[in-house]
Amino acid sequence: MERGSGVEWTRPDRPDLDPRQYVYLRQDGRYIDGVVYPEYILRVSLLAEKLPHGDISLRLSGVERSDQGTYRCSVPYLDISTEIKLLVGSVSQPRISSNGSWLTCDSGCWFPKPAMSWLDSNGNVIDPAGPSVPDRTSLPAGPSVSDRTSHPAGPSVPDRTSQQCYEVHSTVPVTGPGLVTCSVHLPHFNHTVDVSFHIVISERDIPTEGASTGSAEIAVIATLVFIIVILVAGGSFYYRRRKHAGNDSVEEADELQMALTGNDRVKEADETKPAWKGSRETGIGDSDCVSETDDSGDEE
Template sequence: MLQLKNEQPLKPQPRAFRALVFHHAVFFLLLTHHCGGQPQMVSPSQPIVAVVGDDVILPCHLEPAMDASDMTVEWTRPDLEPRFVHVWRSGVELENKKHPSYMGRTSLSPNRLKHGDISLTLPRVKLSDEGTYKCFIPTISRESTVDFVVGAVSSLNISLARPENEEETSAVVLECESKGWYPEPEVLWLDGEGNLLSAGPTETVRGLDDLYTVSSRVTVEKRHSNSFTCRVQQNKTNQTRETEIHVPDDFFSAPCSSATQTWIIISLALAFAVIVAVVFVVWRWRQTGNSNKLKPSTTGSLINYTELHTLVDEKGEAVQATTESVEVKDLDKKEENLKVQLNEVEEERRDVVGAVNFLMDHRKDLQDQIYQLGLLLHDVEVQRDEVQSQWREKLNENEHLQTDTEHETVKKDLERKRKDKDAVLKSVICAVNIVTEKKKALDDCKEQINGQLEEIENQRLQSDHSET
């Protein structure tokens, strides 16, 4: 009995424990339900990256999802004034509250709003769109932040040249340039095997449009593949552009010695001097022929170019002084001589124009020939590569060497012809410039003669008026 009495008070303890657990569980569920009634704003923790011109969506949504179409939704940028990028209130966008740079450029999807998706659509991205955005719903006092990074990329250009002040070296300098990057990128050089090359410091210039222009130079020697790659990359936007260039073996050949270059320069100079001399002789011959055809004036002398320029330089004062002291017949004689001279100038001008047209046509022919030689050189390179590929598969070594030698001979002959054409082209261009200057001088002379004829006519009218 005593044992039972001692045990009976212990029986209600499990019931009390279960009741306590039940009350705690109910309280927890109520607390969970109460907290779950306040949705949270969710946005990506990593920046959103886009390139200028892209259409982008800045993500932001409610969790758990709920209809936000009738709520007030604000997208802002704290660094702007006004700060509003997009304002949605009672199912309508308030355009007049937006910053001017976002007018007509932002939108929310009504369909997605019904499911709690308040993501902002931003088309035609600009550099100025970069920044930190906040999505905010005032009625629930919740906001979230989205970092937006905007980049700009551009194509690359590679050029090659000889190292400065190193005439006998076989090295080649490669220069890579690219305009229109943002943010500031870095430039890397790689060889055909993908190994990094040691290059000089990258030159960077930031323009008024905030875009960067970068350029880099690297000096390379002949390698197995002679292929080199310029890579411009921007790690922040994860953007990369690269261009590969194959340098022909001939570019790695040491250039001509100083003595050879001197003889080439002297030869070109002599050729140019001969052309100039021929043009001058023809011009003087035309001058002499024209002077012999002129009629003498009343004093027995000729009105030549020198006298004409004297009249013009003195702005007609010499002619005016003469016409005031001579009779009408002297004016007629001078007018006749000037008209003869005008005819001679016009005739010479026609000859010069013909020479200019001939030289221009010749220049175009030379340029076409040089272009065709360039195409032939390219074809020779392609054929040689094809032969090398076939040799690896079919031909024996002797056949390969013979064919390769033939291609090298043809290639060198074409290169020699192209250099000769280039030299002639330079001389023709110089001749064109000289003859063009001559044509300009004749045009000026013609204008001056017409001016003198008009002055004489005025003097005659004044004389006739005095007599009456």
């Protein structure tokens, strides 16, 4: 730019500001800070390296919410001006939490109010199956009012709206293992922040309505456990029966052995008795012997 020219940056949408002041004023190649709005002092500058090429873009540092609005750039000596609208937004890092059955995404502090969506591992949108209730208050006016986002598929979590930011929540059910992404988006800024959550669970742990693969697996496992219990019980009964039968056999063998032993002893006792059956008390044997002796005597 030529020496002696001037550059003016103002805020036409701020009637509360002194019209004799500027966001930025440059005259005769010098920055004039004495007429700058107090809230912009030490926060504005031009790109010195681009001035020789006619670029008079304004650099604004330490951007605040109040900086949002319309800015007018004027070059009086050329009698030209243009306006640009500055949008100011704030973002935070979203967080996903889980209670095992549901996933909840918390946006954190955002401005303006962001849009929130869920994506599966293939990039398909997961419908939270419930329309959100529109915001019921504007940020510049009055105290904060709770804004609720309700999803019939899961417990609703109140959104908090304040003069500083919006905090949005969304909940979806856990439907299976895989990667789930919560995407928070500011449409006017084309700015998106994603956060992902990797679900590692067994399908039988997923709450479902009606029959499911998980329920079938539980039924199969229950059946196997039942069969194992039956086999163990049957085997134990068979073992005890065999053991009892073995004890009975041993007892029968012992009784048979005792019986055989007793018969042998009786037989031995019979064999040791004398062949004659006489008895001294009766005198039958002695009488026979005497009779024979007497007969022999008479013969002599």
